Amino acid sequence: KAGVTQTPRYLIKTRGQQVTLSCSPISGHRSVSWYQQTPGQGLQFLFEYFSETQRNKGNFPGRFSGRQFSNSRSEMNVSTLELGDSALYLCASSLTAKQFFGPGTRLTVL
Amino acid sequence: EDKVVQSPLSLVVHEGDTVTLNCSYEVTNFRSLLWYKQEKKAPTFLFMLTSSGIEKKSGRLSSILDKKELFSILNITATQTGDSAIYLCAVEEFLYNNDMRFGAGTRLTVKP
Numbered sequence: 001k002a003g004v005t006q007t008p009r010y011l012i013k014t015r016g017q018q019v020t021l022s023c024s025p026i027s028g029h030r031s032v033s034w035y036q037q038t039p040g041q042g043l044q045f046l047f048e049y050f051s052e053t054q055r056n057k058g059n060f061p062g063r064f065s066g067r068q069f070s071n072s073r074s075e076m077n078v079s080t081l082e083l084g085d086s087a088l089y090l091c092a093s094s095l096t097a098k099q100f101f102g103p104g105t106r107l108t109v110l
Numbered sequence: 111e112d113k114v115v116q117s118p119l120s121l122v123v124h125e126g127d128t129v130t131l132n133c134s135y136e137v138t139n140f141r142s143l144l145w146y147k148q149e150k151k152a153p154t155f156l157f158m159l160t161s162s163g164i165e166k167k168s169g170r171l172s173s174i175l176d177k178k179e180l181f182s183i184l185n186i187t188a189t190q191t192g193d194s195a196i197y198l199c200a201v202e203e204f205l206y207n208n209d210m211r212f213g214a215g216t217r218l219t220v221k222p
Contacts, residue, residue, distance in 0.1 A: 035153075037210060043146065043153050043155065088210055090210070090212075098196055098214075098215060098217060099148065099196075099215075100214065101198075101200075101212035103211065104210055
């Protein structure tokens with residue numbers, strides 16, 4: 001069974017731009033969660049989608065948004081990028097409580 | 111292919127027991143190993159280990175890293191029902207862009 005895949009793996013953007021990250025969950029998993037990982041803040045929860053609906057949301061500004069498609073694939077969008085948005089963005093899919101993490105997308109904002 | 115393997119995948123113990131969770135890894139450019147506790151959705155950070163042989167301790171939890179044998183253990187003594195969770199191990203690589211690889215997790219259930 002293929003694992004969670006994320007694209008792109010690496011991304012470099014400049015301040016003010018926007019970015020869209022993609023996550024394909026494990027087949028059959030309907031829940032997709034997004035996390036931001038930074039050296040200083042650790043792993044922080046962004047949001048969770050289940051059956052195309054946002055089910056939970058963390059404490060991030062509205063510049064961070066997401067969506068989920070009918071095939072459970074999910075995208076995360078960050079608008080008006082700031083330097084502090086540079087981080088590893090992880091996606092995790094789950095069928096039950098146990099989450100399976102993807103390799104992450106490393107975003108660098110210059 | 112680089113990988114992080116946790117064992118056991120699941121564990122059921124009774125309150126007061128001591129448990130040891132294992133994490134072995136094979137990565138090319140090791141930077142650090144992190145342990146997380148996941149009860150609901152967002153994992154909670156427990157420890158970051160970078161040096162071999164130095165035990166990190168927080169209450170009843172402790173962890174140690176062996177960079178020669180490429181593994182880490184997480185110990186929980188005098189377990190409580192509140193310790194029931196999924197424990198995740200993640201390894202960070204030191205590359206141009208640091209990558210983080212997660213293990214599958216160990217599901218710990220502590221029964222009263």
